[in-house]
Amino acid sequence: MESFIINVLNGMSWGMLLFLISVGLTTVFGVLGVLNFAHGSFFMLGAYLCMQIMHIAPSFWVGILIGPLAVALLGVVIEKTLLTRIYNRDVSFQLLLTFAILLVIDDAVRLIYGPGYHVVEAPAILAGVFPLFDHSYPIYRLFLIVIGPVVGLGLWAFFRYTRWGKIVRAAAADREMAEGVGIRAPLLFTMVFALGSWLAALGGALAAPQQSLSPAMGERIIIESFIVVVIGGMGSFPGAFVGALILGLCESFGTVFAGRAQMAVPYILLAAVLLIRPRGFFGREA
Amino acid sequence: MGNIAWKHMALGMVALMLLIAWPFCLPTYWTLILTEIVIMGLFAMSFNLLLGYTGLLSFGQAGFFGVGAYGCALMLSTSKPSLAAALAVAVVAAGLVALVIGYLCVRRDEIYFAMITLGFGMMLFTIAHNWIGLTGGSDGLPVMDMPSIWIGQYEFTLFDPVNMYLFVLLIAFLGTWMLRRVVQSPFGLMLTAIRENKQRLSFVGANVQWLRLTAFVISGALAGLAGALFCLFNAMATPDFMHWGFSAKPVLMSILGGSGLFLGPLFGAAVFFGLEQAITHFTNNWMIFLGAILIPVVIFFPRGILGALVDRMRGAAQ
Numbered sequence: 001m002e003s004f005i006i007n008v009l010n011g012m013s014w015g016m017l018l019f020l021i022s023v024g025l026t027t028v029f030g031v032l033g034v035l036n037f038a039h040g041s042f043f044m045l046g047a048y049l050c051m052q053i054m055h056i057a058p059s060f061w062v063g064i065l066i067g068p069l070a071v072a073l074l075g076v077v078i079e080k081t082l083l084t085r086i087y088n089r090d091v092s093f094q095l096l097l098t099f100a101i102l103l104v105i106d107d108a109v110r111l112i113y114g115p116g117y118h119v120v121e122a123p124a125i126l127a128g129v130f131p132l133f134d135h136s137y138p139i140y141r142l143f144l145i146v147i148g149p150v151v152g153l154g155l156w157a158f159f160r161y162t163r164w165g166k167i168v169r170a171a172a173a174d175r176e177m178a179e180g181v182g183i184r185a186p187l188l189f190t191m192v193f194a195l196g197s198w199l200a201a202l203g204g205a206l207a208a209p210q211q212s213l214s215p216a217m218g219e220r221i222i223i224e225s226f227i228v229v230v231i232g233g234m235g236s237f238p239g240a241f242v243g244a245l246i247l248g249l250c251e252s253f254g255t256v257f258a259g260r261a262q263m264a265v266p267y268i269l270l271a272a273v274l275l276i277r278p279r280g281f282f283g284r285e286a
Numbered sequence: 287m288g289n290i291a292w293k294h295m296a297l298g299m300v301a302l303m304l305l306i307a308w309p310f311c312l313p314t315y316w317t318l319i320l321t322e323i324v325i326m327g328l329f330a331m332s333f334n335l336l337l338g339y340t341g342l343l344s345f346g347q348a349g350f351f352g353v354g355a356y357g358c359a360l361m362l363s364t365s366k367p368s369l370a371a372a373l374a375v376a377v378v379a380a381g382l383v384a385l386v387i388g389y390l391c392v393r394r395d396e397i398y399f400a401m402i403t404l405g406f407g408m409m410l411f412t413i414a415h416n417w418i419g420l421t422g423g424s425d426g427l428p429v430m431d432m433p434s435i436w437i438g439q440y441e442f443t444l445f446d447p448v449n450m451y452l453f454v455l456l457i458a459f460l461g462t463w464m465l466r467r468v469v470q471s472p473f474g475l476m477l478t479a480i481r482e483n484k485q486r487l488s489f490v491g492a493n494v495q496w497l498r499l500t501a502f503v504i505s506g507a508l509a510g511l512a513g514a515l516f517c518l519f520n521a522m523a524t525p526d527f528m529h530w531g532f533s534a535k536p537v538l539m540s541i542l543g544g545s546g547l548f549l550g551p552l553f554g555a556a557v558f559f560g561l562e563q564a565i566t567h568f569t570n571n572w573m574i575f576l577g578a579i580l581i582p583v584v585i586f587f588p589r590g591i592l593g594a595l596v597d598r599m600r601g602a603a604q
Binding site for chain 1 (some may be wrong): 397408541573576584
């Protein structure tokens with residue numbers, strides 16, 4: 001029972017990080033129609049910038065506030081200068097362009113910070129552990145479990161109730177129609193891409209105290225968030241949430257039941273969903 | 287028309303002669319580079335059967351490349367190693383794995399296909415990395431005993447770079463020739479039809495899923511052949527051959543060279559290694575340059591470098 005609860009908590013904290021990444025990926029795809037391969041690099045950049053800012057102003061909260069905003073700004077620049085040129089191209093070219101951006105960002109980080117690992121300390125309030133049965137459980141993970149749904153609810157409320165959110169949903173549902181009723185699509189695309197970049201970087205900054213930083217940290221998360229959006233259904237908000245939670249829990253319980261084969265769990269899940277429901281849990285038509 | 291075909295044939299013969307003469311005129315170092323170009327060129331052309339002809343972007347081809355490499359390494363570590371058997375096993379094993387994975391992947395297309403192939407490619411990487419008993423884990427499987435090739439009473443050892451290069455060139459030529467036959471066959475035309483308009487093709491009664499799966503298996507099997515050659519060339523198979531960073535290579539080569547042309551990916555492989563040589567000369571961070579080169583290629587030369595050259599020549603000819 002104890003280990004069950006601990007596994008649930010572990011799975012949920014990892015799942016919530018996956019959710020933050022996947023929801024950005026899925027929103028950008030839903031509106032812009034572009035699958036952003038560099039999304040994991042934004043995640044990694046968020047973590048590194050948070051670390052960099054903490055060197056200047058030694059507070060995690062300043063880092064987590066400014067780091068993701070800086071990445072969002074980079075997102076604006078990338079969208080304005082590069083992505084706008086390829087919206088009417090074949091999807092594989094869009095994917096390749098974002099892949100080229102990934103190469104540049106990852107290698108630039110490697111050039112600046114070196115290929116080694118870095119550590120970010122959690123803020124004092126969240127640093128400790130709290131007793132759970134006979135064990136102690138890190139408070140920071142509980143913080144992640146709480147922050148995931150908070151950001152999720154915030155986004156949901158934004159999409160549901162604000163004017164901007166409605167505009168985004170309208171554009172995602174029917175781009176041409178949205179332009180027809182006077183929505184300025186280019187501006188909207190830039191804002192949505194910035195939002196997606198911000199979410200990825202926020203996830204990275206939140207992950208920083210929990211995992212060591214390395215230029216390759218974006219790699220694992222982008223592959224897993226691809227799996228999340230395929231099993232949840234691309235472009236679907238609840239799909240990203242449910243998919244991330246399921247993947248997080250499966251991986252956490254995989255360590256218990258599957259031992260070394262645990263690393264294959266995400267792929268088995270992917271294969272199972274493709275066999276039973278190729279469009280994903282919340283996916284629209286195949 | 288016949289005139290042009292003859293011209294192409296003559297051009298091809300000259301190119302082949304130059305490729306064969308190359309190692310006798312240049313230092314060993316360049317023979318090694320050229321061997322790698324030929325192997326990766328075959329890998330990229332096999333990948334391009336999916337991207338350029340069928341319109342499917344696979345990000346997991348390194349998985350099959352790696353299966354071929356491991357198949358070859360395992361066959362050569364048996365008590366009676368044989369090159370022919372090693373290559374055959376590599377091709378068959380890679381084809382079979384591609385059949386299973388392809389069965390799942392062809393259910394989706396476009397970006398989903400890219401994401402799913404990436405996932406399953408990484409699954410193969412994970413298996414190679416963790417199944418230490420079979421694959422040796424992250425250390426890889428070394429090839430200790432490389433059988434020589436006998437022509438009459440003359441023995442040619444593959445430990446000699448020039449012999450290795452000529453052997454690779456021969457096998458890659460056969461692989462390319464097979465691929466060319468596939469592309470020009472009615473089946474190849476069906477694949478092009480899938481790329482252009484898959485609904486329309488299914489309306490006239492073709493089984494699009496099955497055609498795609500067949501293309502996937504052929505592509506995977508030839509990737510396995512390239513992987514086996516790469517295993518011989520490096521005298522080992524490692525999990526890195528299966529990593530998605532490796533899957534990206536044929537994608538980049540095809541885009542650099544031009545995915546619309548049969549030999550585009552081979553040309554792209556040459557450009558790729560040429561750039562790598564030039565750039566790693568003064569910096570270790572060559573990926574950042576590769577990315578910086580790729581961005582304008584994707585935006586301004588969607589048909590690749592060779593594609594742009596060919597377009598230009600055709601434009602000038604008219």
